Amino acid sequence: xxxxxxxxxxxxxxxxxxxxxxxxxxxxxxxxxxxxxxxxxxxxxxxxxxxxxxxxxxxxxxxxxxxxxxxxxxxxxxxxxxxxxxxxxxxxxxxxxxxxxxxxxxxxxxxxxxxxxxxxxxxxxxxxxxxxxxxxxxxxxxxxxxxxxxxxxxxxxxxxxxxxxxxxxxxxxxxxxxxxxxxxxxxxxxxxxxxxxxxxxxxxxxxxxxxxxxxxxxxxxxxxxxxxxxxxxxxxxxxxxxxxxxxxxxxxxxxxxxxxxxxxxxxxxxxxxxxxxxxxxxxxxxxxxxxxxxxxxxxxxxxxxxxxxxxxxxxxxxxxxxxxxxxxxxxxxxxxxxxxxxxxxxxxxxxxxxxxxxxxxxxxxxxxxxxxxxxxxxxxxxxxxxxxxxxxxxxxxxxxxxxxxxxxxxxxxxxxxxxxxxxxxxxxxxxxxxxxxxxxxxxxxxxxxxxxxxxxxxxxxxxxxx
Amino acid sequence: xxxxxxxxxxxxxxxxxxxxxxxxxxxxxxxxxxxxxxxxxxxxxxxxxxxxxxxxxxxxxxxxxxxxxxxxxxxxxxxxxxxxxxxxxxxxxxxxxxxxxxxxxxxxxxxxxxxxxxxxxxxxxxxxxxxxxxxxxxxxxxxxxxxxxxxxxxxxxxxxxxxxxxxxxxxxxxxxxxxxxxxxxxxxxxxxxxxxxxxxxxxxxxxxxxxxxxxxxxxxxxxxxxxxxxxxxxxxxxxxxxxxxxxxxxxxxxxxxxxxxxxxxxxxxxxxxxxxxxxxxxxxxxxxxxxxxxxxxxxxxxxxxxxxxxxxxxxxxxxxxxxxxxxxxxxxxxxxxxxxxxxxxxxxxxxxxxxxxxxxxxxxxxxxxxxxxxxxxxxxxxxxxxxxxxxxxxxxxxxxxxxxxxxxxxxxxxxxxxxxxxxxxxxxxxxxxxxxxxxxxxxxxxxxxxxxxxxxxxxxxxxxxx
Numbered sequence: 001x002x003x004x005x006x007x008x009x010x011x012x013x014x015x016x017x018x019x020x021x022x023x024x025x026x027x028x029x030x031x032x033x034x035x036x037x038x039x040x041x042x043x044x045x046x047x048x049x050x051x052x053x054x055x056x057x058x059x060x061x062x063x064x065x066x067x068x069x070x071x072x073x074x075x076x077x078x079x080x081x082x083x084x085x086x087x088x089x090x091x092x093x094x095x096x097x098x099x100x101x102x103x104x105x106x107x108x109x110x111x112x113x114x115x116x117x118x119x120x121x122x123x124x125x126x127x128x129x130x131x132x133x134x135x136x137x138x139x140x141x142x143x144x145x146x147x148x149x150x151x152x153x154x155x156x157x158x159x160x161x162x163x164x165x166x167x168x169x170x171x172x173x174x175x176x177x178x179x180x181x182x183x184x185x186x187x188x189x190x191x192x193x194x195x196x197x198x199x200x201x202x203x204x205x206x207x208x209x210x211x212x213x214x215x216x217x218x219x220x221x222x223x224x225x226x227x228x229x230x231x232x233x234x235x236x237x238x239x240x241x242x243x244x245x246x247x248x249x250x251x252x253x254x255x256x257x258x259x260x261x262x263x264x265x266x267x268x269x270x271x272x273x274x275x276x277x278x279x280x281x282x283x284x285x286x287x288x289x290x291x292x293x294x295x296x297x298x299x300x301x302x303x304x305x306x307x308x309x310x311x312x313x314x315x316x317x318x319x320x321x322x323x324x325x326x327x328x329x330x331x332x333x334x335x336x337x338x339x340x341x342x343x344x345x346x347x348x349x350x351x352x353x354x355x356x357x358x359x360x361x362x363x364x365x366x367x368x369x370x371x372x373x374x375x376x377x378x379x380x381x382x383x384x385x386x387x388x389x390x391x392x393x394x395x396x397x398x399x400x401x402x403x404x405x406x407x408x409x410x411x412x413x414x415x416x417x418x419x420x421x422x423x424x425x426x427x428x429x430x431x432x433x434x435x436x437x438x439x440x441x442x443x444x445x446x447x448x449x450x451x452x453x454x455x456x457x458x459x460x461x462x463x464x465x466x
Numbered sequence: 467x468x469x470x471x472x473x474x475x476x477x478x479x480x481x482x483x484x485x486x487x488x489x490x491x492x493x494x495x496x497x498x499x500x501x502x503x504x505x506x507x508x509x510x511x512x513x514x515x516x517x518x519x520x521x522x523x524x525x526x527x528x529x530x531x532x533x534x535x536x537x538x539x540x541x542x543x544x545x546x547x548x549x550x551x552x553x554x555x556x557x558x559x560x561x562x563x564x565x566x567x568x569x570x571x572x573x574x575x576x577x578x579x580x581x582x583x584x585x586x587x588x589x590x591x592x593x594x595x596x597x598x599x600x601x602x603x604x605x606x607x608x609x610x611x612x613x614x615x616x617x618x619x620x621x622x623x624x625x626x627x628x629x630x631x632x633x634x635x636x637x638x639x640x641x642x643x644x645x646x647x648x649x650x651x652x653x654x655x656x657x658x659x660x661x662x663x664x665x666x667x668x669x670x671x672x673x674x675x676x677x678x679x680x681x682x683x684x685x686x687x688x689x690x691x692x693x694x695x696x697x698x699x700x701x702x703x704x705x706x707x708x709x710x711x712x713x714x715x716x717x718x719x720x721x722x723x724x725x726x727x728x729x730x731x732x733x734x735x736x737x738x739x740x741x742x743x744x745x746x747x748x749x750x751x752x753x754x755x756x757x758x759x760x761x762x763x764x765x766x767x768x769x770x771x772x773x774x775x776x777x778x779x780x781x782x783x784x785x786x787x788x789x790x791x792x793x794x795x796x797x798x799x800x801x802x803x804x805x806x807x808x809x810x811x812x813x814x815x816x817x818x819x820x821x822x823x824x825x826x827x828x829x830x831x832x833x834x835x836x837x838x839x840x841x842x843x844x845x846x847x848x849x850x851x852x853x854x855x856x857x858x859x860x861x862x863x864x865x866x867x868x869x870x871x872x873x874x875x876x877x878x879x880x881x882x883x884x885x886x887x888x889x890x891x892x893x894x895x896x897x898x899x900x901x902x903x904x905x906x907x908x909x910x911x912x913x914x915x916x917x918x919x920x921x922x923x924x925x926x927x928x929x930x931x932x
Contacts (some may be wrong), residue, residue, distance in 0.1 A: 012659075048514060096802035122609045128601045131608065131814075135597040142597065143588045145783040178644060178786075178808060185807040189680070193478075194660070195514075210806045214655070317611040318813040320644075336562035340676045341651040342644060346812060347784040348597075 001028075001036070005045055013047050014054035021055065025064055031077035035065065050194040050216050057213070060432070067432075095210030095428060112416075112445045112454070113424030115254065116317060117399070121372070121444060126361035127316060127352070134351045146347035148335045150176020150323070154350050157357040158323055165286065166298035167307060169325040175334050178320040178345045180284045180310040184208055187280055187306060187324065190337055191245055192217050199237065199246040201229055203402070203429035203438070205254050205282065208247060221431040222246070224256055226393035228264035231271075238275045245278040250295055252285035252398025255429050255440035259396060262294040269296060272304050279305045284322070287314045287366045288373055288398045302327050311353060313399075314366055319349035373397055373444065380443040383452070388460025392438065401441045406460040409437055419454040467494075467502070471511055479513050480520035487521065491530055497543035501531065516660040516682050523679070526898075561676030561894060578882075578911045578920070579890030581720065582783060583865070587838070587910060592827035593782060593818070600817045612813035614805045615797070616642020616789070620816050623823040624789055631752065632764035633773060635791040641800050644786040644811045646750045649774040650674055652803055653746055653790065657711055658683050665703070665712040667695055669868070669895035669904070671720050671748065674713060687897040688712070690722055692859035694730035697737075704741045711744040716761055718751035718864025721895050721906035725862060728760040735762060738770050745771045750788070753780045753832045754839055754864045768793050777819060779865075780832055785815040839863055839910065846909040849918070854926025858904065867907045872926035875903055885920040 001024055005016045021035070035041075035056070042049040056073050059065035066076045111118075134141045149155070155171035162169050177183040184207075192198065194216035200208060202221025212219045220241060223230040229248060248268065250260040272279055281296045286309050297307035302325060310322030326334055338344075356362040374397055381394055384403055392402035405412050416423050424440050427433045445451055467490055471482045487501070501507075501522070508515040522539050525531035532542045577584075600607045615621070621637035628635050643649040650673075658664065660682035666674060668687025678685045686707060689696040695714060714734065716726040738745055747762045752775050763773035768791060776788030792800055804810075822828040840863055847860055850869055858868035871878050882889050890906050893899045911917055 050514075096805050116611075119605060119609065122605065124605055124608060127608055131601040132598050135594045135601075139585060139588065139590055141784060142590060142593055143585060143782050143784055145582075178812075181807060181809045207806060207809070210802075214803065214806055316609050316814075317809075318607060318609050320808075320812045336676075337680065339562055340673060340680055341647060342786075343647045343673070343783075346644075346786045346815070348782075349812070349814075 003041070003045065005047060007047075013051040014058070017041075017045070017047070017051060017055035018058045021059060022064060025075055031075050033075045034071075035073040035075065037072060053195060053218065054216060057218075095206050095213075109420045109422045110445055110448050110450045111422050112441055112448075112451050113422055113439070114442055114445075115399070115424075116313065116442075117369075117444050121369070122316075123365060123368075126356060126365065130352045130355040130359075130361070133355055134348060138351055141348050141351040144347055146176070146344040146350055148339050148344060149331070150174070150345060151347065151350045151354065154354050154357075155323075157354060158325075161357070162307075162325065165292045165295050167295055167302070167325065169297075169302055169307070170328075173302060173325050173328055173331060175324045175326065175331060175338065176345050176350060177308075177310075177322045177324060177338070178342070179312050179317075179322040180282065180308060181207060181211070182320070182342075182345075183308040183310070183322050183324045184211055184280070184282070186334055186337055186341075187308070188212065188215050188217075189341075190330070190334055191278060193244075196244040197241045199234070199241075199243045199277075200431055201247065201249060201253070202431055203255050203426075203436075204247070204431070205249060206428040209428075209431050217244075219431045224253060224258065226256070226258045228258070228260040229268060231264060231267045234268070234271060238271060242275065243277045245280055246272065247280045247282065248296060249282045249284075251283055251289055251293060252395060252400065254285070255400055255424070255426075255438075256392050256402040257395030257398055257400040258393045258402075259293055260296070262299075265294045265296050265299055269300050269304070272300075277304075281305050281307045283307060283309045284313055285398050287311075288370060290370050290374070290397065297325065306330065311362075314369060315353070315356065315362065319352060320346065321349045321353050370397065373399065376443045376447065377401075380441070380446045383446065383455060384441075387456055387458075389455065389458075399442050399444055401443055402438050403441050404437045404439070405455075405458045407458040409435075412439075412458050415454060415458055419450050419457075421450055421454050469507070469511065471513060473513075479517040480524070483507075483511070483513070483517060483521035484524045487525060488530060491541055497541050499541045500537075501539040501541065503538060519661060519684065520682060561672050561679075575886045575888045576911055576914050576916045577888050578907060578914075578917050579888055579905070580908055580911075581865070581890075582779065582908075583835075583910050587835070588782075589831060589834075592822060592831065596818045596821040596825075596827070599821055600814060604817055607814050607817040610813055612642070612810040612816055614801045614810055616640070616811060617813065617816045617820065620820050620823075621789075623820060624791075627823070628773075628791065631758045631761050633761055633768070633791065635763075635768055635773070636794075639768060639791050639794055639797060641790045641792065641797060641804065642811050642816060643774075643776075643788045643790060643804070644808070645778050645783075645788040646748065646774060646776040647673060647677070648786070648808075648811075649776070649788050649790045650677055650746070650748070652800055652807075653772060653774070654678065654681050654683075655803055655807075656796065656800055657744060659710075662710040663707045665700070665707075665709040665743075666897055667714060667719070668897055669721050669892075669902075670713070670897070671715060672894040675894075675897050683710075685897045690719060690724065692722070692724045694724070694726040695734060697730060697733045700734070700737060704737060708741065709743045711746055712738065713746045713748065714762060715748045715750075717749055717755055717759060718861060718866065720751070721866055721890070721892075721904075722858050722868040723861030723864055723866040724859045724868075725759055726762070728765075731760045731762050731765055735766050735770070738766075743770075747771050747773045749773060749775045750779055751864050753777075754836060756836050756840070756863065763791065772796065777828075780835060781819070781822065781828065785818060786812065787815045787819050836863065839865065842909045842913065843867075846907070846912045849912065849921060850907075853922055853924075855921065855924075865908050865910055867909055868904050869907050870903045870905070871921075871924045873924040875901075878905075878924050881920060881924055885916050885923070887916055887920050 003020045005013050038049050038052045041052045060067050066074050155174040158174050159171045192215050196217045198217050199220050199222050201224040222234050297305045307325040388406045390404045426436045469486045471479050504515050504518045507518045526533050532540050621640040624640050625637045658681050662683045664683050665686050665688050667690040688700050763771045773791040854872045856870045892902045
């Protein structure tokens with residue numbers, strides 16, 4: 001296998017290598033043949049291992065190469081004859097194309113696949129009032145940078161909010177961010193080096209997968225079951241890999257709607273101790289939960305666990321406020337990276353949130369949302385069951401149901417187009433982009449007549465398109 | 467020279483290598499001795515070149531090692547006997563410590579060294595009005611994510627604002643960000659790989675240096691003169707290095723206050739063509755300028771030049787709004803990275819800005835600011851000259867004067883402490899952290915009685931401390 005790269009060419013080394021391997025495969029076939037190890041190929045071509053990893057990952061993404069955990073990379077069967085998608089189809093772009101789709105969808109189409117509440121659910125009175133109050137009263141609120149870590153008053157209020165979850169974090173352990181994605185980005189940059197291994201849940205949050213690809217880390221999926229990550233599989237993969245961190249979405253998991261049980265939480269932490277990895281606990285759906293369940297951060301006391309949450313799902317996606325609660329030893333560096341990459345978050349947004357947390361209106365808002373979601377969830381589960389849809393698990397709350405129609409996926413997608421319903425691209429929820437019959441449904445949209453008709457039309461009584 | 471690293475140890479490879487070299491130097495001395503090349507050491511220890519670069523950079527930062535452009539790294543003279551500062555003193559932390567200092571300064575101390583306008587200059591009426599208007603009228607403005615690229619309407623208004631600067635950018639070439647630092651961060655992530663070479667101006671914007679260190683790139687300073695970057699030095703260094711990009715702050719340069727001349731702009735672009743590098747033109751002080759001067763982006767037509775600016779310096783640092791105008795081929799990837807790392811910027815902030823741009827109040831605000839700054843600049847230059855301070859150049863506007871007191875730096879710092887005046891850490895403006903007699907003064911604070919007394923006390927009539 002003769003491969004060449006030119007370090008003076010305009011295109012990146014990884015891309016050159018990918019193309020070189022692609023041409024070789026298309027000329028020589030040899031499905032099942034093992035590719036050189038990352039280390040060997042890097043040494044032979046005198047390029048970085050990251051460039052090799054990147055090239056192999058691109059080839060995996062377009063189906064020419066298969067990765068077998070522990071034993072390396074192999075040319076996929078039939079790779080030589082499969083027509084290849086364009087170069088545009090890198091893992092990163094797969095994800096962003098999916099996101100673009102959600103954002104640029106026709107305004108009138110029903111966003112049954114999206115990850116946010118419908119505008120009709122939003123209550124503007126309290127938020128508008130708080131905004132006007134900050135604008136009127138706070139000169140610093142409308143003009144100044146926030147402090148590097150975020151306003152002390154807000155961090156103290158968040159400290160209070162974490163108490164019912166049994167998470168003890170001092171205000172000094174809390175770092176304000178511009179939302180959940182920003183939190184993840186800061187953590188990824190602080191904790192990961194290119195080539196590191198990261199475990200994620202599969203299915204899981206696809207924006208994270210794109211972010212990890214951007215950082216050039218190896219992403220390995222741990223199956224997500226109804227009670228949390230698949231512990232047996234986690235243990236088996238830990239024997240082969242030494243992940244730097246494991247990302248877990250504990251409560252009302254995206255996309256399955258499932259919630260971590262105490263027993264699984266305990267086992268995950270034991271394994272983290274044994275295999276020395278960090279856990280990022282993403283809890284952005286926390287405020288949709290009525291009775292708190294076990295958090296990893298609560299059991300662990302924020303030693304190995306870094307916890308994050310945000311106000312985007314409940315209050316507003318526009319103002320961009322999230323936070324991280326971290327082990328004390330990590331706070332300074334986290335804030336350093338935040339300063340270098342953004343100076344500070346929005347002081348205005350932080351002050352608006354302080355107002356709503358202090359006057360109790362945020363608490364009342366989340367109570368109303370929980371009641372409404374709980375009601376919608378019950379309706380959704382009944383509605384799906386009646387027409388023969390299968391659910392992965394019956395979520396105790398939150399926005400998502402992970403459901404499977406009795407109808408073939410292709411017919412289902414066609415039907416969604418006819419009803420002008422936007423579904424989320426399910427394969428993106430899997431780090432290896434596997435095709436799947438499961439769909440993430442946002443229950444807040446499921447009582448819309450179009451959604452009802454769509455579900456009913458794709459029932460076990462046969463597909464009856466209008 | 468025997469060096470060892472343990473890839474299974476808890477501490478990062480680069481840190482181990484740094485410590486290992488440090489011990490070797492302290493035991494063996496040998497100032498002036500050349501260290502192994504990055505490539506050789508990486509191969510010998512089977513570690514990444516980035517780890518070696520990182521270790522060498524840390525050693526440079528603490529003065530144990532000197533980098534000689536083109537010929538490698540050498541043990542500094544006297545390195546073995548110099549007491550070493552703590553490990554905390556990495557280039558990145560130097561910068562963030564400087565930033566922390568500015569942010570955490572006593573509220574009552576006079577921030578003569580800071581990079582923003584005094585609160586007393588801020589005019590709240592129009593901004594408050596716009597905020598209240600958006601809160602009242604726009605349901606989407608207070609709740610929804612913005613679009614991935616930023617609101618179309620705002621991008622069209624920015625397109626109009628670029629026209630008088632002779633920069634032709636369609637709204638499709640403009641990407642909204644959460645401020646200047648966020649813009650730089652997105653560009654750094656899109657354009658740079660660890661180990662790449664980047665040219666910056668020296669002195670220049672120190673937050674950028676920290677950001678570049680974070681991305682593990684090699685930072686090389688091009689002297690900034692009164693008419694722009696030192697073209698001779700730039701040309702000489704281009705013969706030795708192939709930078710991926712050159713960062714230029716064209717107008718009212720931070721910290722010198724100087725402005726790029728058309729002739730230098732033209733030469734920089736010729737060299738960019740000849741040596742095939744990208745230019746990032748930072749123009750965040752643009753709106754302080756009354757009569758537009760030549761922009762690199764205007765001459766180049768946004769082919770090799772990526773232009774950025776923000777509203778933080780004029781309107782508000784709290785709402786976090788900036789933008790990038792980029793060559794069309796880069797826009798999609800830029801937005802992809804923005805989505806993965808933050809989903810979107812604040813729609814609320816974008817709508818507030820739309821309001822202020824549309825109703826003309828932003829234009830009037832900047833007119834008032836320019837008149838006021840121009841007046842303050844004239845006063846400052848007279849004031850400094852009278853007492854024998856030297857200015858690097860007489861800025862035509864903006865906030866900064868780069869000035870040198872007739873008094874020794876140490877006495878000057880002591881005097882500043884006595885007057886409760888916060889100066890900026892001058893060495894940070896140099897990518898190699900060189901000590902310097904120059905100070906960045908923010909002229910908007912210079913008529914404060916404390917500032918006047920401080921300047922007068924450190925005159926060529928001798929230091930007359932009270």
